[in-house]
Amino acid sequence: MDSIDYYNKNANLYFENTVNSNTEENREKFLAALTEGSAILDLGCGSGRDSLEFIQRGFDVTAVDGAEELCELASIHIGQDVLCMQFEELDFDEVFDGIWANASLLHILPDEFDEIFKKVIKSLKPQGILYMSFGHGDFTGYRNGRYFKDFKTKAMKELLSGYEELELLDIWKSTDDLGEASLDEWLHVLVKKGEEKQE
Numbered sequence: 001m002d003s004i005d006y007y008n009k010n011a012n013l014y015f016e017n018t019v020n021s022n023t024e025e026n027r028e029k030f031l032a033a034l035t036e037g038s039a040i041l042d043l044g045c046g047s048g049r050d051s052l053e054f055i056q057r058g059f060d061v062t063a064v065d066g067a068e069e070l071c072e073l074a075s076i077h078i079g080q081d082v083l084c085m086q087f088e089e090l091d092f093d094e095v096f097d098g099i100w101a102n103a104s105l106l107h108i109l110p111d112e113f114d115e116i117f118k119k120v121i122k123s124l125k126p127q128g129i130l131y132m133s134f135g136h137g138d139f140t141g142y143r144n145g146r147y148f149k150d151f152k153t154k155a156m157k158e159l160l161s162g163y164e165e166l167e168l169l170d171i172w173k174s175t176d177d178l179g180e181a182s183l184d185e186w187l188h189v190l191v192k193k194g195e196e197k198q199e
Contacts, residue, residue, distance in 0.1 A: 002065045003107040003146040007046075011069035019047040019077065020039075022176065023102060025189050027053060029170065030100060030131040033190065034059075038097035041123060043090075044104025045082060048074030054100070055080070060098070063096055087116045092123035101132040103186075106147065106148050109142070113149075114162075121165065124193045136185040137174050151187050166191045 001011040007014060027050060034040070037058055042051040045063040047070070054061045055078060063078060065071050066086040087108060100121060108116055124130060135150035142148070151159070153171055160166055170190040 006145040007065075008069045011067060011073055015047045015070065015073045015077075018026060019049050021049065026102070026131065026174070026176070027100075029190060030129065031057070031059075033129040033169065033192070034098045039095065041092070041096040041099045042085075043099055043101040043120065044107075044146055045074050046070060046103075048077040048082065050098055050100055050102060051082075052078045080188065083191035086169065087119070088112065090116070090119040090123060094122070094125045094128075096128060097125055098129045099131070101130065103133050105132050106150070107132045108149065109147060110149065117163070121163065126143075126193060126195045128192070128193045130166075130191045131189070133186050133188045135183040135186040144163060148183075153187065156189055157189060158192065160189075165194045167187075167194060 009176070018148055037060060040054050040062070041058040042054065042063045045051050045065045048063060051061050051063040053076070063074060063080070064083040064085050065074060065082055066084070068084050071082040071084040097163060101120070120130065135148055136152060137150040138152065139150040140150060156171060157168065168189070169192050171187050174182065174186050174188060177184055
């Protein structure tokens with residue numbers, strides 16, 4: 001069973017476990033780097049918890065998730081359509097001022113990460129902001145029916161060094177309850193996409 005299957009089969013339980021999780025501190029760091037009314041992609045929106053907050057605060061939100069069952073629940077929760085799209089289907093070209101990838105990119109298999117991450121970066125406008133979170137640690141493999149790739153700070157910095165258009169703004173750890181009982185500690189990353197290089 002892949003991660004999408006897990007979320008489809010457990011959509012109601014996952015929704016209930018995560019819709020009230022407190023992401024305020026991480027969300028505020030992300031929003032502080034954006035201007036009012038910015039276009040935000042909530043990539044792997046899950047319950048729609050954060051999308052709803054962004055919408056209520058006047059941002060132009062595009063919510064995306066790969067699990068059809070979760071998309072239906074999230075769309076009801078946020079009052080607008082949620083795009084059912086898997087990471088490899090991303091095809092945006094400098095559309096968003098900010099991308100919120102909360103506990104979502106951690107499900108990408110290693111041999112697919114670079115291709116998908118480049119699609120994520122391409123989706124951002126120059127000077128755009130990307131937030132992402134991963135389990136903090138060295139674990140790589142399947143936990144509770146889903147694939148997880150954890151990162152420690154050094155490994156994350158090494159990963160980002162391979163993408164010269166990205167500037168690391170902040171990296172921090174927390175013990176937030178994001179509805180993932182199997183994860184004790186999180187690594188949060190805030191990066192900025194540079195301007196296009198002139199030929």
